[in-house]
Amino acid sequence: MTVPETILWKQQRLQLLDQRVLPKQVEYLHINSLAEAVTAIRTLAVRGAPAIGIAAGYALAQSMRDVQPSAFAETLEANAATLIAARPTAVNLRWAVDRLRDTAQRDPTYEALCREAEAIDAEDRNQCRLIGEHGAALIGSGANVLTHCNAGSLAVSALGTATAPIYHAHAQGTPVHVWVDETRPLLQGARLTAWELAAAGVPATLICDNMSATVMAQGKVDLVIVGTDRVARNGDVANKIGTLGVAILARHFGIPFYVACPSSTYDKHTATGADIPIEERDASEVRGDHAADVAVFNPAFDVTPAQLVTAIISDRGVVHDPDETRLMALFG
Amino acid sequence: MTVPETILWKQQRLQLLDQRVLPKQVEYLHINSLAEAVTAIRTLAVRGAPAIGIAAGYALAQSMRDVQPSAFAETLEANAATLIAARPTAVNLRWAVDRLRDTAQRDPTYEALCREAEAIDAEDRNQCRLIGEHGAALIGSGANVLTHCNAGSLAVSALGTATAPIYHAHAQGTPVHVWVDETRPLLQGARLTAWELAAAGVPATLICDNMSATVMAQGKVDLVIVGTDRVARNGDVANKIGTLGVAILARHFGIPFYVACPSSTYDKHTATGADIPIEERDASEVRGDHAADVAVFNPAFDVTPAQLVTAIISDRGVVHDPDETRLMALFG
Numbered sequence: 001m002t003v004p005e006t007i008l009w010k011q012q013r014l015q016l017l018d019q020r021v022l023p024k025q026v027e028y029l030h031i032n033s034l035a036e037a038v039t040a041i042r043t044l045a046v047r048g049a050p051a052i053g054i055a056a057g058y059a060l061a062q063s064m065r066d067v068q069p070s071a072f073a074e075t076l077e078a079n080a081a082t083l084i085a086a087r088p089t090a091v092n093l094r095w096a097v098d099r100l101r102d103t104a105q106r107d108p109t110y111e112a113l114c115r116e117a118e119a120i121d122a123e124d125r126n127q128c129r130l131i132g133e134h135g136a137a138l139i140g141s142g143a144n145v146l147t148h149c150n151a152g153s154l155a156v157s158a159l160g161t162a163t164a165p166i167y168h169a170h171a172q173g174t175p176v177h178v179w180v181d182e183t184r185p186l187l188q189g190a191r192l193t194a195w196e197l198a199a200a201g202v203p204a205t206l207i208c209d210n211m212s213a214t215v216m217a218q219g220k221v222d223l224v225i226v227g228t229d230r231v232a233r234n235g236d237v238a239n240k241i242g243t244l245g246v247a248i249l250a251r252h253f254g255i256p257f258y259v260a261c262p263s264s265t266y267d268k269h270t271a272t273g274a275d276i277p278i279e280e281r282d283a284s285e286v287r288g289d290h291a292a293d294v295a296v297f298n299p300a301f302d303v304t305p306a307q308l309v310t311a312i313i314s315d316r317g318v319v320h321d322p323d324e325t326r327l328m329a330l331f332g
Numbered sequence: 333m334t335v336p337e338t339i340l341w342k343q344q345r346l347q348l349l350d351q352r353v354l355p356k357q358v359e360y361l362h363i364n365s366l367a368e369a370v371t372a373i374r375t376l377a378v379r380g381a382p383a384i385g386i387a388a389g390y391a392l393a394q395s396m397r398d399v400q401p402s403a404f405a406e407t408l409e410a411n412a413a414t415l416i417a418a419r420p421t422a423v424n425l426r427w428a429v430d431r432l433r434d435t436a437q438r439d440p441t442y443e444a445l446c447r448e449a450e451a452i453d454a455e456d457r458n459q460c461r462l463i464g465e466h467g468a469a470l471i472g473s474g475a476n477v478l479t480h481c482n483a484g485s486l487a488v489s490a491l492g493t494a495t496a497p498i499y500h501a502h503a504q505g506t507p508v509h510v511w512v513d514e515t516r517p518l519l520q521g522a523r524l525t526a527w528e529l530a531a532a533g534v535p536a537t538l539i540c541d542n543m544s545a546t547v548m549a550q551g552k553v554d555l556v557i558v559g560t561d562r563v564a565r566n567g568d569v570a571n572k573i574g575t576l577g578v579a580i581l582a583r584h585f586g587i588p589f590y591v592a593c594p595s596s597t598y599d600k601h602t603a604t605g606a607d608i609p610i611e612e613r614d615a616s617e618v619r620g621d622h623a624a625d626v627a628v629f630n631p632a633f634d635v636t637p638a639q640l641v642t643a644i645i646s647d648r649g650v651v652h653d654p655d656e657t658r659l660m661a662l663f664g
Contacts, residue, residue, distance in 0.1 A: 023624045148542075180626070184516060184540040187622055195624035205627040208516040208618055209542040210480075210574025214634045217576060242542025244549060245581060252580045286540055290519055292355045292527035294512070295537040302546045 003153045003196045006051050007058070009121065012065070012114055014058040016046045019154055019188075023195040034063040034079050041086040041093075044186065048155020049229040050124050050262055053092030056083050057117035060100050064110050072108045076101065088277040089238055089301045091230040091267040096120055121157065127262040127315035128159040135165025135225065135260055135313040139176055143169075143222040146179040146212060149240035150192040151227020151260065153200075161260040162227040163197070165313065170202050178204040179215055183240060185285040185298065209242050216253040224250045225258045225313070231266045235306030235322035236273030241299055247308040256310040263314050266331040273303030335485045335528045338383050339390070341453065344397070344446055346390040348378045351486055351520075355527040366395040366411050373418040373425075376518065380487020381561040382456050382594055385424030388415050389449035392432050396442050404440045408433065420609040421570055421633045422561040423599040428452055453489065459594040459647035460491040467497025467557065467592055467645040471508055475501075475554040478511040478544060481572035482524040483559020483592065485532075493592040494559040495529070497645065502534050510536040511547055515572060517617040517630065541574050548585040556582045557590045557645070563598045567638030567654035568605025573631055579640040588642040595646050598663040605635030 004026055008015035014031040020043060021027060029045055031037050037059035040046050046055045063079045064072070080097045087093060096117075103116040139145065149155075151162035159167045169176050178197055183189035190206055197204040207215060215221055224246055228237040237243075237259050250257040270276055283296035311320045312327070319326050336358055340347035346363040352375065353359060361377055363369050369391035372378050378387045395411045396404065412429045419425060428449075435448040471477065481487075483494035491499045501508050510529055515521035522538055529536040539547065547553055556578055560569040569575075569591050582589040602608055615628035643652040644659070651658050 179629075181542075182516070182618065182623070184514070184542060190619070190623035192624075194626040198624055198626050203627075205629050206618060206623060207629050208573070209540070210513075210516060210577055211629065211631065211634075213577035213580060214573065214631055215629065217634070241540070241546065245542055245545035245577065248545060248581055248584045249577060252584070286514065286538060287522070291514070291522035291538055292524075292530055294526040294530050295535075297511075297537050297539050297543065297547065299543065299546055302543075302549070 003199045006046070006154050006157060007054050007121070009058050009118065012062065014055065014062055016040050016055060017154070018045045019047055019192060020045050022191055031059060031062070034059060034082060038082060038086045048150060049090035049092040049227065049265060050156040050161065051154070052087065052090050053096035053264065054121050054124055054157060056093050057096040057100060057120045059083065060097060061110065061113035061117040064113055069108070073104070076104050087279060089229045089279050092264055095264050124156060124262060125158040128156055128161065128164045130315035131161055131260050131262065131313055132159045132164030132168030134318050135258070136168040136172065138223065138258065139165055139169045139174060140222065142175045144177050144179060144220050146181070146215070146221045146224045146246070147193060148181040148189065148226050148243055148246050149183045150188040152193050152196045154192045154196055155227060161262065162225045164260060165225060166202060167200060170200070176202065178202060179212070179221060180204050180206045181209045181212055181242065181246070182206060183242060184209055188240070212246055213249050216249055216255060221255055223256045223258060225260055228259050228261045228265055229301060230270065230276050231261060231312065231327070232270045232272050232276060233268050233327070234272050234324045235309060235327055237304050237309060238273060238276045238278070238301045239304065241302050244302040244304045247304040251308055257308060258311050258313055259309050260313040263316050263331050266327060268328065268332055273305060276303060335531045338378070338486050338489060339386050339453070341390050341450065344394065346387065346394055348372055348387060349486070350377045351379060351524060352377050354523055363391060363394070366391060366414060370414060370418045380482060381422035381424040381559070381597060382488040382493065384419065384422050385428035385596065386453050386456055386489060388425050389428040389432060389452045391415065392429060393442065393445035393449040396445055401440070405436070408436050419611060421611050424596055427596050456488060456594060457490040460488055460493060460496045462647035463493055463592050463594065463645055464491050464496030464500030466650050467590070468500040468504065470555065470590065471497055471501045471506060472554065474507045476509050476511060476552050478513070478547070478553045478556045478578070479525060480513040480521065480558050480575055480578050481515045482520040484525050484528045486524050486528055487559060493594065494557045496592060497557060498534060499532060502532070508534065510534060511544070511553060512536050512538045513541045513544060513574065513578070514538060515574060516541055520572070544578055545581050548581055548587060553587055555588045555590060557592055560591050560593045560597055561633060562602065562608050563593060563644065563659070564602045564604050564608060565600045565659070566604050566656045567641060567659055569636050569641060570605060570608045570610070570633045571636065573634050576634040576636045579636045583640055589640060590643050590645055591641050592645040595648050595663050598659060600660065600664055605637060608635060
């Protein structure tokens with residue numbers, strides 16, 4: 001078994017692997033309208049910052065298929081704004097939309113937008129490969145890697161971001177084992193990361209989020225690798241809720257904490273983590289059908305300060321002790 | 333609405349509030365045999381170190397009802413061993429059983445065992461009251477308290493342990509708000525603590541375990557109070573899985589981390605936390621019906637080193653910077 005493609009683009013029609021029903025069902029959503037794309041993004045049928053960016057590119061291109069030249073610019077702006085509003089935290093969504101807007105400035109045609117969306121997808125695959133190559137050097141033989149949420153193939157394309165170094169090491173024959181945080185409330189670790197690692201043949205053990213301190217205390221974690229939805233100019237990183245806690249635990253136990261991302265995740269227009277909008281989601285995600293009827297706080301992301309990040313692993317290389325100077329030198 | 337009693341002892345018959353089906357159903361299990369008591373303890377129908385101790389006392393007494401004097405000593409030993417084997421981590425289980433064994437040395441009768449079990453229950457209620465009084469002094473007006481798992485009324489009796497200072501402050505009119513960690517995998521926070529705080533009228537907000545770092549980073553936690561299943565001689569504390577992580581986060585953010593327990597939870601025969609047996613439970617608790625089919629690690633408890641504990645709040649007083657000398661002075 002191999003991991004199915006997250007995003008399909010066939011005959012210029014977008015299909016998304018429905019991540020809401022994984023791992024029980026492997027089903028593709030056929031996206032027929034911009035509204036369907038927005039719903040898919042908002043309800044996490046497609047999730048993970050890079051995957052959202054790729055999907056948004058295709059969705060925006062597809063939405064412009066039959067638009068007349070006289071209405072092209074206006075429709076593109078409206079559709080772009082609708083897509084960007086779907087989720088606030090990931091920078092890749094806006095980044096992909098902006099790339100198509102720029103393309104339309106030069107060549108306001110449906111075909112040009114499709115080519116640009118396809119280019120984003122192809123670049124992403126290449127970036128994942130490069131992240132894997134750069135990051136694999138940080139994984140020693142027999143290493144135990146802890147990861148949180150899903151920054152894997154399902155979140156991105158091809159090799160994923162946080163998982164790319166793991167897949168690369170595994171492909172090279174380096175023994176590696178992964179501790180998978182289940183990642184409440186939506187259990188992306190338990191449902192998605194555990195599933196795709198198993199499909200790829202990488203040994204993995206699922207734990208609850210609150211067990212990571214114990215496995216670290218037992219000396220069973222050699223490094224942490226997570227993804228990110230946005231890197232601020234100063235190196236603060238937004239990622240799935242719970243990442244900050246893992247970073248603090250890693251620091252406490254002297255374990256390297258790595259963040260893997262394509263260069264498009266660096267947002268030089270956001271000064272610090274405090275400026276990153278953090279999406280709050282519905283209480284029902286936490287409450288489920290088991291909890292007592294009390295108030296709920298459900299932030300979908302948190303911000304890990306740059307000081308807790310050992311290095312950022314990107315397609316352009318590894319930035320140790322990330323700060324504005326080092327990051328701008330590579331990404332600016 | 334008030335919180336129902338966790339343990340009922342009526343006409344010398346034990347009934348346990350079935351905590352597996354809370355908060356949806358409020359049902360009592362009628363315990364008719366020692367085997368039923370063991371099953372109730374093992375499947376967490378009754379849980380929480382002090383409550384397990386009280387229930388074990390009653391269950392052991394009840395199991396001796398019709399035993400002939402000639403078989404009394406031998407049956408008591410066998411039943412005691414069966415009960416102790418039900419769960420390994422909480423010291424109160426063995427402690428309560430040992431009290432009944434000591435009683436039988438002096439007065440090997442069913443009636444004496446019932447009186448001793450009733451005495452354990454009464455002492456526990458009184459200890460909770462004292463923990464509340466000692467601990468409430470640590471809660472300032474308007475304080476935000478974070479707690480993990482359920483060391484509340486349902487885990488103990490009356491006011492609970494970790495919740496006793498909160499209930500006491502609330503009863504005195506001190507405004508207090510509680511952040512409730514949901515506590516995966518069995519969700520005792522979401523199902524039990526949130527429910528009993530709501531029933532008692534204490535403002536509470538439910539969060540996933542991996543959100544505690546964020547609320548701390550936002551300056552919204554003034555202190556942490558948790559319970560414990562066993563305090564080792566040196567002050568290391570075993571408690572529900574996830575407690576260690578909360579303690580490390582609290583230290584990182586400079587937030588006091590308190591552990592509340594009756595003096596019976598201090599185990600001078602266990603030198604350090606490394607000597608406390610940690611129960612591992614079934615993978616299905618973590619996997620649920622959502623996770624991919626991968627390996628699971630499911631320790632039910634973790635050990636927080638004494639160095640991370642600001643103070644232990646007990647019925648005999650508050651021990652700041654707990655270590656062997658200070659703890660033996662109060663509990664030895």
